[in-house]
Amino acid sequence: MSGFLLSMQGAVSQGVLWGIMVLGVYITYKILNIADLTVDGSFALGGCVCATLIVNGGWNPVAALVISLAAGLLAGAVTGFLHTVFEIPAILAGILTQISLWSINLRIMGGKSNIPLLKADTIFSWIVDTTGLSQSMVSLIIGIVVAVALIAFLYWFFGTELGAALRATGDNEDMIRALGVNIKKTKMLALMISNGLVALSGGLVCQSQKYGDINNGTGAIVIGLAAIVIGDVLLGRLRSFGSKLTSAVVGSVVYFLIRAIVLQMGMDANDMKLLSAIIVALALCVPVAVDKWKLRRSYMEGGN
Amino acid sequence: MLKLTGVQKTFNKGTINEKKALNGIDLQLKEGDFVTIIGGNGAGKSTMLNMIAGVYPIDAGKIILDGEDVSRSPEHKRAKFLGRVFQDPMKGTAATMEIQENLALAYRRGQKRGLRWGITKAERQRYYEELKMLGLGLEDRMTSKVGLLSGGQRQALTLLMASLQKPKLLLLDEHTAALDPKTAAKVLELTEEIISEHRLTAMMVTHNMKDAIRLGNRLIMMHEGRIIYNVGGEEKQKLKVEDLLEKFGQASGGEFANDRMMLA
Ligand SMILES: Nc1ncnc2c1ncn2[C@@H]1O[C@H](COP(=O)(O)OP(=O)(O)OP(=O)(O)O)[C@@H](O)[C@H]1O
Numbered sequence: 001m002s003g004f005l006l007s008m009q010g011a012v013s014q015g016v017l018w019g020i021m022v023l024g025v026y027i028t029y030k031i032l033n034i035a036d037l038t039v040d041g042s043f044a045l046g047g048c049v050c051a052t053l054i055v056n057g058g059w060n061p062v063a064a065l066v067i068s069l070a071a072g073l074l075a076g077a078v079t080g081f082l083h084t085v086f087e088i089p090a091i092l093a094g095i096l097t098q099i100s101l102w103s104i105n106l107r108i109m110g111g112k113s114n115i116p117l118l119k120a121d122t123i124f125s126w127i128v129d130t131t132g133l134s135q136s137m138v139s140l141i142i143g144i145v146v147a148v149a150l151i152a153f154l155y156w157f158f159g160t161e162l163g164a165a166l167r168a169t170g171d172n173e174d175m176i177r178a179l180g181v182n183i184k185k186t187k188m189l190a191l192m193i194s195n196g197l198v199a200l201s202g203g204l205v206c207q208s209q210k211y212g213d214i215n216n217g218t219g220a221i222v223i224g225l226a227a228i229v230i231g232d233v234l235l236g237r238l239r240s241f242g243s244k245l246t247s248a249v250v251g252s253v254v255y256f257l258i259r260a261i262v263l264q265m266g267m268d269a270n271d272m273k274l275l276s277a278i279i280v281a282l283a284l285c286v287p288v289a290v291d292k293w294k295l296r297r298s299y300m301e302g303g304n
Numbered sequence: 305m306l307k308l309t310g311v312q313k314t315f316n317k318g319t320i321n322e323k324k325a326l327n328g329i330d331l332q333l334k335e336g337d338f339v340t341i342i343g344g345n346g347a348g349k350s351t352m353l354n355m356i357a358g359v360y361p362i363d364a365g366k367i368i369l370d371g372e373d374v375s376r377s378p379e380h381k382r383a384k385f386l387g388r389v390f391q392d393p394m395k396g397t398a399a400t401m402e403i404q405e406n407l408a409l410a411y412r413r414g415q416k417r418g419l420r421w422g423i424t425k426a427e428r429q430r431y432y433e434e435l436k437m438l439g440l441g442l443e444d445r446m447t448s449k450v451g452l453l454s455g456g457q458r459q460a461l462t463l464l465m466a467s468l469q470k471p472k473l474l475l476l477d478e479h480t481a482a483l484d485p486k487t488a489a490k491v492l493e494l495t496e497e498i499i500s501e502h503r504l505t506a507m508m509v510t511h512n513m514k515d516a517i518r519l520g521n522r523l524i525m526m527h528e529g530r531i532i533y534n535v536g537g538e539e540k541q542k543l544k545v546e547d548l549l550e551k552f553g554q555a556s557g558g559e560f561a562n563d564r565m566m567l568a
């Protein structure tokens with residue numbers, strides 16, 4: 001039983017750390033209205049940068065996270081550049097960056113696909129050493145502190161003039177251009193912030209799992225979308241922007257809990273991606289199906 | 305105020321879909337002019353307004369706005385001069401944002417948007433007063449999402465947004481065409497009020513010839529990318545719908561019977 005509880009606790013703390021990535025996905029998918037596939041690459045990028053700096057460079061783990069964040073901003077800028085300047089569709093621009101990041105990540109890690117952080121200091125090991133708390137408890141605490149700080153930051157940012165212009169860019173490009181906003185800049189900024197958060201999350205997950213791996217981000221976008229969908233289903237009734245952001249992180253926690261439970265029930269870990277894709281596909285299909293069903297029904301009623 | 309010289313625009317140049325939409329437009333507006341624009345479908349009315357606003361680049365000619373040559377500047381840079389209301393009520397407002405947020409976005413048209421808070425308390429008070437003047441009860445729904453409003457309400461809101469930061473030129477492209485007759489009349493009334501109250505320079509495309517004659521101090525008729533009739537002052541006051549139909553008939557070789565203009 002305690003093994004089960006432990007794995008649940010681990011799932012919650014992982015969910016919160018990945019929740020920071022979900023915040024990034026929320027910005028592009030929900031606010032800017034584009035599905036940005038850079039995410040898979042930038043999540044791995046954050047981890048690879050972090051692992052390399054800490055293990056090979058002997059960097060301070062906090063400084064390494066800052067560089068991870070910066071690397072993510074840069075990755076977002078590349079997608080933004082392809083999308084806004086050369087008008088490549090956002091999905092394709094994201095795929096191009098994602099694919100190139102795979103090679104770049106491998107180079108960053110000096111040709112190794114995995115770098116373990118076993119003996120290196122991380123922010124998690126610091127706090128475990130000073131407080132004596134368990135690893136997953138510390139992950140949870142750090143995750144919550146960072147997530148709350150980022151939600152507060154995003155809440156503030158999207159309330160500013162610039163943030164409002166960014167939200168309007170996702171809502172109605174014609175309108176916001178007519179109001180004097182350069183939508184190339186706002187889209188670029190959104191993609192940068194989004195991928196910055198994703199890479200930061202990648203760096204944090206790398207430090208908590210004690211390894212960086214070029215395959216760490218595979219399927220991250222689907223996890224992000226699934227978490228957003230789950231958060232929406234659970235807390236969609238809450239209207240304020242702050243609660244929307246919170247529900248993205250909560251969605252991530254629930255996603256990892258579901259994952260831990262089905263794994264406990266004996267599901268193959270490799271099937272988890274299929275399950276995530278089904279969750280997202282269902283979430284996208286259900287509203288359409290319901291609409292169609294309503295249309296059919298209203299026709300029959302009208303005919304009587 | 306506004307000066308167009310030899311403005312030309314061809315869409316899809318060099319393809320089978322090539323379409324000469326503007327064929328050398330010359331036009332000059334003085335401060336405070338209110339011009340109504342009529343013409344058949346595809347005459348180039350929307351294109352002319354879009355060229356002034358910079359939605360697409362022009363092929364040739366010059367556009368001078370308030371003494372500044374804007375011929376080649378992008379849409380977002382010209383926005384500081386222009387208030388715009390589109391035909392489609394969905395186009396002028398952000399549906400997922402609050403009424404007051406839409407107003408705050410419009411209030412900052414042409415200004416640098418930084419990290420100050422997106423809407424201040426003093427602004428809210430002002431928006432309340434302005435919304436009250438529309439007489440649609442929107443002042444009590446300032447935190448409602450614009451998506452909940454009707455087409456007419458959205459169009460009235462867009463009109464208010466266009467005038468919140470006084471524009472050098474107001475561009476109205478059939479902005480009442482998608483509304484039911486009663487709502488259209490109300491929005492048109494608001495348009496007149498706003499234009500006269502702020503003494504705006506304005507261009508209004510319409511398919512209603514009575515409105516085109518009644519409103520404004522100048523009327524232009526377009527056909528196949530040209531201005532074929534440009535009339536102001538007393539001559540315009542004396543115009544009748546029949547005169548316009550005749551003018552139009554001459555230009556199009558009598559084939560106007562099935563045109564939407566007839567319906568007006
Ligand atoms: N973006 C575009 N791409 C290609 N062709 C266009 C475009 N915009 C307008 N046109 C063409 O240019 C011509 C002029 O169109 P415009 O929309 O200016 O007409 P209009 O006078 O506003 O007509 P309406 O009364 O129907 O609104 C039309 O033949 C139209 O098909």
Ligand SMILES: [Mg+2]
Pocket residue numbers: 349350351477
């Ligand atoms: Mg038109």
